[in-house]
Amino acid sequence: MHITGTFLDEISHDIPHQNWSQKEWDKDFQHMKAMGIDTVILIRCGYRRWITYPSKVLKEREGAYSPPIDLVEMYLTLAEKYGFSFYFGLYDSGKYWWDKGDFASEIDINLRVVDEVWQLYGHFPAFKGWYLSQEVSRKTGKIISLYQDLGRRVKDISNGLPTLISPYIDGKKAILAQESSLIKNDAVSLKQHEEEWNEIFDGIKEVVDIVAFQDGHADYDELADYFYVNKLLADRYGMSCWTNAESFDRDMPIKFLPIKWEKLKLKLEAAQKAGVEKAITFEFSHFMSPQSAYPQAGHLYQRYMDWKK
Amino acid sequence: MHITGTFLDEISHDIPHQNWSQKEWDKDFQHMKAMGIDTVILIRCGYRRWITYPSKVLKEREGAYSPPIDLVEMYLTLAEKYGFSFYFGLYDSGKYWWDKGDFASEIDINLRVVDEVWQLYGHFPAFKGWYLSQEVSRKTGKIISLYQDLGRRVKDISNGLPTLISPYIDGKKAILAQESSLIKNDAVSLKQHEEEWNEIFDGIKEVVDIVAFQDGHADYDELADYFYVNKLLADRYGMSCWTNAESFDRDMPIKFLPIKWEKLKLKLEAAQKAGVEKAITFEFSHFMSPQSAYPQAGHLYQRYMDWKK
Amino acid sequence: MHITGTFLDEISHDIPHQNWSQKEWDKDFQHMKAMGIDTVILIRCGYRRWITYPSKVLKEREGAYSPPIDLVEMYLTLAEKYGFSFYFGLYDSGKYWWDKGDFASEIDINLRVVDEVWQLYGHFPAFKGWYLSQEVSRKTGKIISLYQDLGRRVKDISNGLPTLISPYIDGKKAILAQESSLIKNDAVSLKQHEEEWNEIFDGIKEVVDIVAFQDGHADYDELADYFYVNKLLADRYGMSCWTNAESFDRDMPIKFLPIKWEKLKLKLEAAQKAGVEKAITFEFSHFMSPQSAYPQAGHLYQRYMDWKK
Numbered sequence: 001m002h003i004t005g006t007f008l009d010e011i012s013h014d015i016p017h018q019n020w021s022q023k024e025w026d027k028d029f030q031h032m033k034a035m036g037i038d039t040v041i042l043i044r045c046g047y048r049r050w051i052t053y054p055s056k057v058l059k060e061r062e063g064a065y066s067p068p069i070d071l072v073e074m075y076l077t078l079a080e081k082y083g084f085s086f087y088f089g090l091y092d093s094g095k096y097w098w099d100k101g102d103f104a105s106e107i108d109i110n111l112r113v114v115d116e117v118w119q120l121y122g123h124f125p126a127f128k129g130w131y132l133s134q135e136v137s138r139k140t141g142k143i144i145s146l147y148q149d150l151g152r153r154v155k156d157i158s159n160g161l162p163t164l165i166s167p168y169i170d171g172k173k174a175i176l177a178q179e180s181s182l183i184k185n186d187a188v189s190l191k192q193h194e195e196e197w198n199e200i201f202d203g204i205k206e207v208v209d210i211v212a213f214q215d216g217h218a219d220y221d222e223l224a225d226y227f228y229v230n231k232l233l234a235d236r237y238g239m240s241c242w243t244n245a246e247s248f249d250r251d252m253p254i255k256f257l258p259i260k261w262e263k264l265k266l267k268l269e270a271a272q273k274a275g276v277e278k279a280i281t282f283e284f285s286h287f288m289s290p291q292s293a294y295p296q297a298g299h300l301y302q303r304y305m306d307w308k309k
Numbered sequence: 310m311h312i313t314g315t316f317l318d319e320i321s322h323d324i325p326h327q328n329w330s331q332k333e334w335d336k337d338f339q340h341m342k343a344m345g346i347d348t349v350i351l352i353r354c355g356y357r358r359w360i361t362y363p364s365k366v367l368k369e370r371e372g373a374y375s376p377p378i379d380l381v382e383m384y385l386t387l388a389e390k391y392g393f394s395f396y397f398g399l400y401d402s403g404k405y406w407w408d409k410g411d412f413a414s415e416i417d418i419n420l421r422v423v424d425e426v427w428q429l430y431g432h433f434p435a436f437k438g439w440y441l442s443q444e445v446s447r448k449t450g451k452i453i454s455l456y457q458d459l460g461r462r463v464k465d466i467s468n469g470l471p472t473l474i475s476p477y478i479d480g481k482k483a484i485l486a487q488e489s490s491l492i493k494n495d496a497v498s499l500k501q502h503e504e505e506w507n508e509i510f511d512g513i514k515e516v517v518d519i520v521a522f523q524d525g526h527a528d529y530d531e532l533a534d535y536f537y538v539n540k541l542l543a544d545r546y547g548m549s550c551w552t553n554a555e556s557f558d559r560d561m562p563i564k565f566l567p568i569k570w571e572k573l574k575l576k577l578e579a580a581q582k583a584g585v586e587k588a589i590t591f592e593f594s595h596f597m598s599p600q601s602a603y604p605q606a607g608h609l610y611q612r613y614m615d616w617k618k
Numbered sequence: 619m620h621i622t623g624t625f626l627d628e629i630s631h632d633i634p635h636q637n638w639s640q641k642e643w644d645k646d647f648q649h650m651k652a653m654g655i656d657t658v659i660l661i662r663c664g665y666r667r668w669i670t671y672p673s674k675v676l677k678e679r680e681g682a683y684s685p686p687i688d689l690v691e692m693y694l695t696l697a698e699k700y701g702f703s704f705y706f707g708l709y710d711s712g713k714y715w716w717d718k719g720d721f722a723s724e725i726d727i728n729l730r731v732v733d734e735v736w737q738l739y740g741h742f743p744a745f746k747g748w749y750l751s752q753e754v755s756r757k758t759g760k761i762i763s764l765y766q767d768l769g770r771r772v773k774d775i776s777n778g779l780p781t782l783i784s785p786y787i788d789g790k791k792a793i794l795a796q797e798s799s800l801i802k803n804d805a806v807s808l809k810q811h812e813e814e815w816n817e818i819f820d821g822i823k824e825v826v827d828i829v830a831f832q833d834g835h836a837d838y839d840e841l842a843d844y845f846y847v848n849k850l851l852a853d854r855y856g857m858s859c860w861t862n863a864e865s866f867d868r869d870m871p872i873k874f875l876p877i878k879w880e881k882l883k884l885k886l887e888a889a890q891k892a893g894v895e896k897a898i899t900f901e902f903s904h905f906m907s908p909q910s911a912y913p914q915a916g917h918l919y920q921r922y923m924d925w926k927k
Contacts, residue, residue, distance in 0.1 A: 014561060014562050015561070016558055016561045016563060016566040016567070016569075016605065017558070017567075017568070017569035017570070017605065018604075018605050018608060019567065019569065019570045019605050019608035019609045019611070019612050020608060021608075021611065021612065021615070024608070049529065049530065050571070063530065065529070065571070065575060067571065068570065068571050068574060068612075068616075177562040178489055178490055178491050178562045179489060180489035180796055180797060180798035181796055182796045220667065220683070221667065221681065249634055249635070252632060252633070252634045253632050253795040253796045253873040253874075254563060254634060254872060254873065254874075255562040255563065256562075256563075257634040258634070258635075258637065259635070260634075260635035260637065261635070261637045261686065262668070262683070262685065262686050265686060266683060293603065293604040293605045293608075294911060295636075295911040296634065296635065296636050296637050296911045299636060299637035299638055299639075299642070299911075300637045302637075302639065303637050303639065303686075306639070307686075323870060323871050324870070325867055325870045325872060325875040325876070325878075325914065326867070326876075326877070326878035326879070326914065327913075327914050327917060328876065328878065328879045328914050328917035328918045328920070328921050329917055330917075330920065330921065330924070333917070358838065358839065359880070372839065374838070374880070374884060376880065377879065377880050377883060377921075377925075486871040487798055487799055487800050487871045488798060489798035563872060564871040564872065565871075565872075602912060602913040602914045602917075
């Protein structure tokens with residue numbers, strides 16, 4: 001179970017920025033290539049007023065700030081250079097579907113973004129898929145409608161390019177980064193998880209091709225069961241089942257630094273045992289890159305490479 | 310709007326120490342010089358029992374510990390070597406005006422410190438100003454009297470050297486570093502901010518020459534209004550209006566790492582638009598220096614240098 | 619008062635992992651040697667399901683995961699290579715004596731671990747002592763019985779090798795790492811501390827040879843008194859009195875980065891004044907090593923070396 005994809009977490013919720021230029025990104029794609037990565041996924045093209053490309057839509061309608069560089073163009077160019085598939089992550093308003101539960105507005109702004117983006121970047125040969133960036137752990141609000149409407153539109157406009165979602169498990173470690181605690185008491189049960197995701201998958205099976213659950217919110221000894229259920233559900237509805245192997249450590253008071261290699265290895269092995277088809281990580285550049293600001297990341301890279309051989 | 314000054318945050322409230330010797334500090338002043346810095350401001354000469362110079366006053370009266378080296382002498386010597394202006398930050402008891410609201414004791418100990426300091430270091434040619442280190446966001450207690458009494462004394466003793474304060478905005482991000490949350494609900498309104506600072510400036514206009522509001526506590530889209538009001542008030546009372554451009558990121562759960570370049574750029578541009586006269590930063594050595602323990606700082610330095618060209 | 623020992627914090631509660639291989643560990647032992655270290659103490663051989671050596675006992679009874687490498691063997695080999703004494707830290711279930719107060723189960727599992735470990739590693743010449751890893755600050759539950767039972771057994775099995783404990787002071791900084799605050803209000807009094815530890819020492823004097831109180835939970839100006847009392851009690855019961863000089867900073871919101879050198883120096887000097895016999899640190903590899911992921915650690919190492927000369 002090798003890691004062959006990574007998110008690109010520019011426009012981050014909670015991971016401090018490394019302030020890289022095009023030069024460092026090119027170098028990072030080289031490191032990714034050496035590790036066996038073939039897929040990069042932009043986690044989101046924008047969050048609130050911060051955006052990755054000079055979007056007229058988001059500047060006019062959401063008051064977004066003009067970004068210093070066009071990250072989407074840069075990533076697509078680098079992906080082409082290194083032979084990677086690039087997945088484009090949709091916009092996260094950080095408000096409509098968060099506090100207000102206004103999924104209609106979240107859909108509306110994203111439909112406009114999709115049109116704009118496809119016109120601007122659809123011709124790049126590395127543009128190979130879409131990431132529906134609204135991440136949930138439960139049947140939250142009208143999340144099924146949102147995935148349906150956005151999934152259908154991106155597939156229609158792009159001649160059926162694949163769509164990916166990356167939900168999380170509402171497990172004991174499903175804690176917001178800005179909360180100081182590490183464990184919560186009201187985790188979901190495996191049965192409840194299965195019931196809710198069965199219903200969600202049934203609702204989105206025609207417009208979502210790949211599901212890559214985040215692997216960091218349940219305890220390590222519970223993971224095998226969750227992998228098993230997730231694979232079962234994905235198979236039932238004809239979806240591909242990937243794992244989103246988190247390469248940061250959720251068990252430590254500093255939120256977040258690179259994960260202990262032993263933990264990442266355990267998670268990859270559990271995913272393999274369940275027949276999961278591909279592993280991607282959140283994310284390479286902070287937590288596994290030899291040039292990361294966190295030197296533990298470079299050592300994690302070396303441990304991974306030693307093991308992979 | 311270029312950054313031409315920085316605080317020196319030895320004796321810190323909340324930023325972990327880098328354990329530099331004179332050699333690293335000399336190197337850091339070289340980096341500052343290369344970036345265009347001409348002003349360094351000692352954030353405080355002491356906090357509780359921790360002090361920057363071997364102060365008899367603070368050892369006898371506050372039980373301060375003997376510092377391993379005389380940082381004030383070192384900074385003054387380096388400032389002279391590199392042609393910088395040095396501002397001396399007053400003592401912060403961390404108690405008199407904090408918990409107890411005993412501004413009289415805070416003033417009293419500082420008057421003694423000022424006498425001692427001017428005698429010890431007043432002859433250094435780089436000694437060019439004073440920083441009144443008690444930072445507030447509102448008309449807190451007898452803060453006007455404190456600025457009056459301390460401002461008058463330091464100017465009297467030093468033949469009128471300029472005095473600087475660096476208040477903050479009681480905005481939605483005015484959160485203590487040791488609190489886990491990032492946002493508070495009871496932020497000040499722009500109108501209330503203007504009323505209180507109008508009153509404070511009126512009370513201190515004769516003894517405070519420069520005001521450099523910290524730029525990190527309001528949201529980015531609110532900053533233009535605050536810069537505008539702050540400049541208006543400073544003009545009204547004949548004070549210079551600088552900006553204290555924070556180079557660390559208040560939006561992240563790790564408190565604190567270097568800021569995303571895009572954010573710093575936005576803040577500097579907003580300050581320029583309002584006619585702010587000079588930008589200083591809190592602070593270069595942790596958050597913008599190529600030799601910082603946080604490698605993101607070196608990348609921020611490069612992004613800033615690329616932009617400045 | 620030089621630092622001549624360090625904990626080895628693999629299997630950590632709260633310090634993120636550096637992902638080192640044997641190569642980096644060998645290098646780190648060289649750095650330790652250069653600093654004057656002669657003693658290394660494995661903080662614990664396992665915590666919950668994470669273990670440092672391939673323990674049949676812990677895999678079968680506690681569901682422990684198979685570790686990627688045998689750290690105990692590696693450390694013993696390196697200790698021998700560099701002439702260090704190695705202390706083996708017992709297992710911490712993280713549950714029996716924590717939530718449940720079930721000290722009997724904690725003792726039971728450890729007695730089995732001790733048998734296993736002595737058989738596997740007892741022949742290594744560097745195996746020079748035992749660390750009873752259950753750390754307390756007060757007379758918690760049946761902690762005296764636990765130290766008695768485990769201390770007696772490890773001494774019996776190993777022909778009387780010395781035993782070490784490292785309690786903490788229930789002072790104002792006795793805060794869990796995952797709590798966001800830095801100070802608590804209900805700290806123990808010096809008198810209460812003395813009474814409880816007098817009783818504990820009386821109960822364990824025959825099976826515990828060395829006590830090394832952690833020095834980070836009381837305020838700096840209180841430390842002299844605590845060192846004095848701790849030394850007095852150790853002398854009274856014929857135990858050796860070491861200090862566990864914490865090299866990380868408990869006063870900062872990032873939990874944890876390397877300590878400011880001035881603070882470590884103060885603590886070492888206070889320990890020396892009280893006649894403490896040896897200083898060990900928690901711990902070298904993250905917080906004092908020139909190859910630590912935290913560059914402040916390398917600078918702390920340099921400051922320490924400058925001072926030691």
